[in-house]
Structure formats: structure tokens, C-alpha cells
Amino acid sequence: MTLVLTDLVATSTALARTSSRLEKRSLIAxxxxxxxxxxxxxxxxxxxxxxxxxxxxxxxxxxxxxxxAPVTSLTLRQVDAAFDALAxxxxxxxxxxxxxxxxxxxxxxxxxxxAFLRALLIGELRQGALDGVVVDAVAxxxxxxxxxxxxxxxxxxxxxxxxxxxxxxxxxxxxxxTLTVGVGVLPMxxxxxxxxxxxxxxxxxxxxxxxxxxxxxxRAQIHKDDNVVRIFSRTLDDWTDRLPEVADAVRRLxxxxxxxxxxxxxxxxxxxPLPFQETGSRVARQGAGAVxxxxxxxxxxxxxxxxxxxxxxxxxxLARIAGPLVVDHVVTADAGVAERFFETVVAAGxxxxxxxxxxxxxxxGRRGSDWVKxxxxxxxxxxxxxxxxxxxxxxxxxSNIHLGARDAETGEYVMVGKTxxxxxxxxxxxxxxxxxxxxRDREGHVVWVQPAQVVEIAFDGVQRSRRYPGGVAxxxxxxxxxxxxxxxxxxxxxxxxxxxxxxxxxxxxxDV
DNA sequence: GTCCCGCGGGGAC
DNA sequence: CTCGGACACATTCGG
DNA sequence: CCGAATGTGTCCGAGGTCCCCGCGGGAC
Numbered sequence: 001m002t003l004v005l006t007d008l009v010a011t012s013t014a015l016a017r018t019s020s021r022l023e024k025r026s027l028i029a030x031x032x033x034x035x036x037x038x039x040x041x042x043x044x045x046x047x048x049x050x051x052x053x054x055x056x057x058x059x060x061x062x063x064x065x066x067x068x069a070p071v072t073s074l075t076l077r078q079v080d081a082a083f084d085a086l087a088x089x090x091x092x093x094x095x096x097x098x099x100x101x102x103x104x105x106x107x108x109x110x111x112x113x114x115a116f117l118r119a120l121l122i123g124e125l126r127q128g129a130l131d132g133v134v135v136d137a138v139a140x141x142x143x144x145x146x147x148x149x150x151x152x153x154x155x156x157x158x159x160x161x162x163x164x165x166x167x168x169x170x171x172x173x174x175x176x177x178t179l180t181v182g183v184g185v186l187p188m189x190x191x192x193x194x195x196x197x198x199x200x201x202x203x204x205x206x207x208x209x210x211x212x213x214x215x216x217x218x219r220a221q222i223h224k225d226d227n228v229v230r231i232f233s234r235t236l237d238d239w240t241d242r243l244p245e246v247a248d249a250v251r252r253l254x255x256x257x258x259x260x261x262x263x264x265x266x267x268x269x270x271x272x273p274l275p276f277q278e279t280g281s282r283v284a285r286q287g288a289g290a291v292x293x294x295x296x297x298x299x300x301x302x303x304x305x306x307x308x309x310x311x312x313x314x315x316x317x318l319a320r321i322a323g324p325l326v327v328d329h330v331v332t333a334d335a336g337v338a339e340r341f342f343e344t345v346v347a348a349g350x351x352x353x354x355x356x357x358x359x360x361x362x363x364x365g366r367r368g369s370d371w372v373k374x375x376x377x378x379x380x381x382x383x384x385x386x387x388x389x390x391x392x393x394x395x396x397x398x399s400n401i402h403l404g405a406r407d408a409e410t411g412e413y414v415m416v417g418k419t420x421x422x423x424x425x426x427x428x429x430x431x432x433x434x435x436x437x438x439x440r441d442r443e444g445h446v447v448w449v450q451p452a453q454v455v456e457i458a459f460d461g462v463q464r465s466r467r468y469p470g471g472v473a474x475x476x477x478x479x480x481x482x483x484x485x486x487x488x489x490x491x492x493x494x495x496x497x498x499x500x501x502x503x504x505x506x507x508x509x510x511d512v
Numbered sequence: 513g514t515c516c517c518g519c520g521g522g523g524a525c
Numbered sequence: 526c527t528c529g530g531a532c533a534c535a536t537t538c539g540g
Numbered sequence: 541c542c543g544a545a546t547g548t549g550t551c552c553g554a555g556g557t558c559c560c561c562g563c564g565g566g567a568c
Contacts, residue, residue: 061520133552421554423529460526465557517565521560522560529554530553
């Protein structure tokens with residue numbers, strides 16, 4: 001039994017049409033019931049994650065498409081084969097080669113199929129169903145308990161493989177899936193809280209909480225099986241080759257078999273974290289520039305699975321085998337103590353803190369309330385310089401605003417970033433009217449406005465920028481509120497933002 | 513013919 | 526990465 | 541006492557910043 005693209009596209013279209021999760025679930029379940037051997041492929045496409053992580057094809061390449069075919073018989077496997085071919089293309093002439101494959105594939109697709117494939121390749125499926133809904137649907141289609149399906153998905157790191165096992169072998173087959181050294185596990189994620197006090201009461205509810213120093217690096221899940229070490233990124237890509245020194249460090253640990261969770265980060269000789277940009281750069285450059293490893297969890301140790309053990313137990317074992325690499329922490333029920341720890345680690349250059357329930361298991365793949373992060377928040381009053389028309393459910397509203405800081409010398413405003421975050425529907429409606437009033441010019445989907453409206457922006461920090469003229473950009477900017485009590489002349493200055501940049505000390509920029 | 517730069521794709525946060 | 530909206534389910538409120 | 545309102549857990553999608561690499565085309 002094989003699945004035809006048309007059927008998948010029909011359910012995708014139906015998914016987009018309804019907002020009911022239950023209905024989405026039954027639509028997907030019905031499709032999976034007919035998918036036969038193509039369950040995994042169907043799930044990969046429905047969750048907008050084709051096997052081929054990189055096809056080299058996106059928005060730009062798909063600008064001009066051939067005429068849709070009036071009749072089609074495209075199968076999922078044929079699509080998969082075309083994606084394989086795309087992924088294999090490299091070297092001189094690659095652009096033309098990809099265009100040829102795309103032209104052939106799309107020429108065999110109907111209009112609806114073209115739209116679907118295009119959305120899939122661009123990564124903008126927007127049918128209101130991804131991993132969460134699909135996992136639910138897999139449980140329904142297979143008759144397996146949702147909790148069992150979820151757990152299998154977390155342990156295999158793959159919804160599609162889980163789906164194939166569930167539909168093929170049912171609950172008993174799913175239950176045979178266990179934590180396996182060498183197979184990436186979905187990493188446990190943290191929710192967030194606005195303050196230490198909130199986090200401590202939310203997580204601890206009166207009891208003691210575990211407070212970890214939060215490292216602003218790149219997540220790494222490390223599997224050690226004697227001398228064989230594999231390192232997985234947060235999305236479970238294999239990054240072993242680009243982190244040789246990390247692999248060596250783990251090889252030297254006094255354990256045979258382990259799965260460790262931690263963060264990779266570039267630091268100066270004193271151990272102080274370097275800006276995230278530096279660690280990102282070093283990691284991407286295949287091990288150019290040393291990075292160090294900071295650990296905060298242990299999922300498996302020498303034949304013993306620890307994911308269901310309490311956090312405190314796991315960390316106890318971790319400290320035993322890798323003490324010096326474990327991140328700083330305190331255990332307390334006192335929000336004041338946690339607060340002081342937070343201040344200390346932030347002063348030392350770390351990102352903040354993660355508050356953890358002491359007895360929480362390792363609940364992979366879920367952004368639960370067992371781990372809650374808190375980071376310091378910066379704030380600035382900036383001027384709106386332009387706005388962009390929104391897309392998707394923000395179509396028809398002026399959404400993404402361009403932010404400017406005041407240049408005290410010239411009196412002009414220099415752009416330091418954009419944001420679309422923090423706006424309620426009400427604010428969206430207000431700002432589209434407001435910025436249309438202030439409109440000065442248009443260019444594509446951006447509306448340039450007179451620099452008259454001040455907005456209070458929250459952000460995590462500033463970073464060095466090559467794109468923006470002031471040389472700085474905001475990280476994670478979001479709107480707090482519009483300020484009608486301030487004139488643009490009272491907005492915060494670009495110099496003020498620049499002063500928040502960590503001063504690079506060239507002596508310190510050494511490998512550790 | 514080579515080098516460099518711009519741009520697109522893809523991945524971190 | 527952040528945030529708001531929406532849905533599903535649990536709990537509490539009000540006639 | 542039961543239906544309606546309110547609260548909670550989760551998911552999704554709106555798009556941000558940076559980085560690197562590879563390809564292609566223009567400058568020299």
C-alpha cells in the first residue's frame with residue numbers, strides 16, 4: 001500500500017480549514033490508517049520535517065514554477081526521491097541542477113500539490129498541526145495510549161519512526177523502545193518566568209527547588225559508549241565532527257557508558273562566558289576556537305537508565321563522574337537565596353538561572369513546568385521608523401515594527417532591530433491605524449512612517465551587528481507598551497544601547 | 513583566470 | 526529564541 | 541444540581557537576531 005500525494009494534500013487542506021484540534025486529530029488519524037508502508041513519510045510531511053534536512057531549495061528557488069499538471073499520480077515516494085536528488089546536488093552548476101529537479105517535480109504536480117510542496121520546502125506549512133497534534137493522532141490511529149506514544153517519540157527523537165512502530169506493532173512494540181545509547185533523545189526544555197520569586201513558587205510550591213546557573217551556549221546531548229562518542233544538537237543533528245575537543249573531554253570521563261546533557265560555550269581564560277555570537281561562530285566553524293562543556297543532567301549511566309529518577313538523584317551521579325564540569329547551583333526554598341544566586345551568576349556573565357523541581361524526572365521534549373528559566377530583562381523607549389504588513393493570521397494588519405534609537409549628536413534615529421512580539425490583537429488593530437496615519441512612504445511590504453511614535457521595548461541584551469548602521473542590534477526584542485507620554489526626542493539613545501555591549505577584552509579572547 | 517562579495521539556505525539562540 | 530491566541534480539559538460559580 | 545464561566549496545560553505560528561557555508565557573477 002502506498003500513499004498518493006493528492007490524499008496527503010487533501011488532508012493538509014482540511015487541517016488548515018478547521019481550528020478544532022480534535023478534528024485535526026481525526027483527519028490525520030484517518031489518513032494514517034490508509035498510509036500503509038508510507039506512514040513515516042506521511043508523518044514527516046505532515047509535521048513539516050522531510051527526511052532530507054537540506055534540499056537547498058527555498059523561497060527564492062520556488063519563485064517561478066511550471067504550469068500545474070491537470071492530472072497527477074505523484075506518490076510520496078516519488079516526492080521523497082526528488083528530495084533525495086535535491087539533497088545530493090552540489091558543486092558548480094548546483095543552482096541550475098536544483099531548478100531542473102524542482103521543475104520536473106512541480107511539473108508533475110497539480111495546483112494544490114504545488115502549493116503544498118512549496119509550503120513544505122519553504123517550511124511554512126501552517127496547517128495548525130505539527131508534532132503535538134500528530135502524536136495525538138498517531139495514538140488515535142493506532143489505538144495505543146497517548147502516554148506510550150509520547151514516550152516512544154521522546155526516546156527515538158522521531159515522531160515518524162514512532163508512528164510506523166505504533167501502526168505496525170501496536171502498544172507492545174512501542175513499549176519495547178527504550179533509551180538507547182547512540183540514539184538522540186528529545187531534550188527536556190524549560191518554561192519561563194518573569195522573576196525568581198515567581199519561578200520559585202511556581203516550581204517549588206513551598207518546597208526546596210534546584211537552581212542551576214543558565215549557560216548561554218549551545219545545547220549538546222552527548223552519548224558515550226566506551227571510546228565512541230556522539231554529540232547531538234538540540235534538534236538531534238549529529239555534531240560530533242564539529243566538536244572534537246568536547247568529544248575528547250567526554251572520552252576522558254571515568255565512565256564507560258553514559259548519556260549526558262549540557263551546554264557548549266566559549267569562555268575566556270578566566271572562565272567567563274564570551275558573547276553567544278562567539279560560541280555560535282566557533283561551533284559552526286567545525287571546531288575552530290575552543291569551546292568548553294558545562295553539564296546539567298545525566299540520562300544514563302553504565303547500563304542504568306536515569307530518566308525516570310528524580311532530578312537530585314541524576315545530578316548526584318553526574319557530580320560523581322564529572323564534578324568539575326557541572327554548572328553551579330544552589331538548592332533552596334528561600335526566594336531570597338535564589339535571588340542572590342541569580343545576581344551572582346549574572347554578574348559573572350551567565351545568562352540567568354533555571355529553577356528545577358528537585359524530584360522531577362527527565363521529561364524530554366516537553367516545555368513543562370518542572371524547569372523554569374529566568375533571565376534579566378532590559379528595557380528601552382524606542383521610536384518606530386517603519387512597519388511591515390503581516391502575513392498568515394496577521395494579514396491585513398501592520399505587524400512587524402522597525403525600531404530606532406535616538407542619535408544625540410545628529411538628532412536622527414538609527415535602526416537597531418525589529419519586533420512583532422508582545423502585541424495583542426487589540427494593539428495590532430490600534431497600531432495599523434496609527435501607523436497608517438503616520439505613513440510617509442511605501443516600499444514593498446514595508447510602510448515607512450514619520451518618527452513620532454515611542455514604544456517601550458523589552459529585550460535580553462544587545463549584540464554586535466553588521467547589518468544595522470549603529471553597529472548594535474537587540475536580542476529577543478518584544479513590545480511592552482506604546483508610550484504616548486513620551487516624544488521621540490525623549491527616546492533612549494544609541495550610545496546608551498552601545499554601552500550595554502560587553503567590552504571585548506582582546507587579552508581574554510583566547511582558547512581555553 | 514582568480515578573487516571577492518552578495519545573496520540564499522540552513523541552523524543556533 | 527518570545528509572545529499571544531486558541532483549543533481541550535478541569536474546576537468553580539451562579540441560578 | 542447542572543450548565544456556564546473561569547482557570548490551566550499545551551500547541552501553534554507570527555517572525556526576530558546572529559552565524560557559517562556554498563554558489564554565481566562582477567571586478568581586476
